[in-house]
Amino acid sequence: MRASDRAYATLREDIVEWRLRPGAVLAEVEQSERLGVSRTPLREALGRLTAEGLTTAAGGRGVVVTDISLDSIDELFELRETLEVRAAALAAVRGEPAVFADLQAQLLRAPELLSSEDPARRDYYALVSRLDDAMDAAIANSYLAQAMRNLRVHLVRVRRLAADDTARLKAASAEHAAIAEAIAAGNSRLAEAATTVHLHRSLTHLKATYAAR
Template sequence: MRASERVYSSLKDDILAWRLTPGTELSEVDQAMRLGVSRTPLREALARLSAEGLATPGRGRTLVVSDLSPGDLRHLYELREALETQAARLAARRRSAEVFARLRTRFADATALLDGTDPERTRYYELVADLDRAVDDAMASPYLHRSLATVRTHAARARRLSRDNPARLEQAAHEHLLIVQAILDGDETLAAQATAVHLRMSLATILASLAAAPTEGAPEPPSAGVPS
């Protein structure tokens, strides 16, 4: 792996996991020392993060980790809804019934993955990721796929703002099941509507969690949160 790719992946992971919080200065000197690289691959990595909107200009020529204010989150979810409802429509139109039948069976049992034996909800989030991949494959739209990849990066970061909410997690599992069933049935309208409802509920939960967070200092989100 090239040094710039390794640095990019490391910084991106730190931003998504909130180890580098909004407003953190991404000093070339400091980050090069921390990651043990020269400034050339670091600059390449920072340029990619800037292009993706994960880093923005700070004072002088320094980049900082981009903000995620309530306004930013609303704009993000407006775009998610536009893209993901269209993805759901196309998936319902072009889906493989076999793939979504298997997902329906897995989501029907999804609440068992939230019984507390897996505090990180790793298996549940893997199931959600499998649904995303299945929708991406079914919609067969490379341009939409690329746009969704960028939006989902920011969504993964936003999700970490939410506090642990078992009731919301279970409700989200039911919402995902409805989306899967609509796609399996080839019902484009219901697939899009169910996706929109899920995203709006997710945004409401994140905003409520953000409003309840301490007003001073960086947020300390749990490792789980709510599904995107």
């Protein structure tokens, strides 16, 4: 792996997982030493992160991790609704029913994973990622799938604002199960409606959590 790719992957994960928090300054000398790369590949990595919207130039302060505001959350969910509602409808038409029926069954059992601490909770997030991957494959539209993958990077970061609230996660698992059920049934309208409900409840919870910080 090239030095710039390695630096990019590490910084990206650190930002998404909040090890580098919003507003953190990514000083070239400090990050070069921490990552064990020279400043040229580091700059390449920072350029890629800026192109993705995870970092931004901040005048004399250099490059900083992008902040998360209520406005940015609203904008993300506007795009998310546009993409995911359409994807759910396509998956209902083009997907393999058995794949989504199996995911539905697993999602209905997901609250068991959420009753304990990590690593069981990580198993829940892995299950949700499997639903995402199944939808990406089912829609048979590489452009839409790529757009959703790009969006999910920001959504994972925003999800940290919800503080892994157990009650909300259990409700979300039921909402995901409803989406999978609709897709398995081949009902595109129901898949759209289930996705819309999930996104509305997720956004409402995120904004309430943000306001309470």
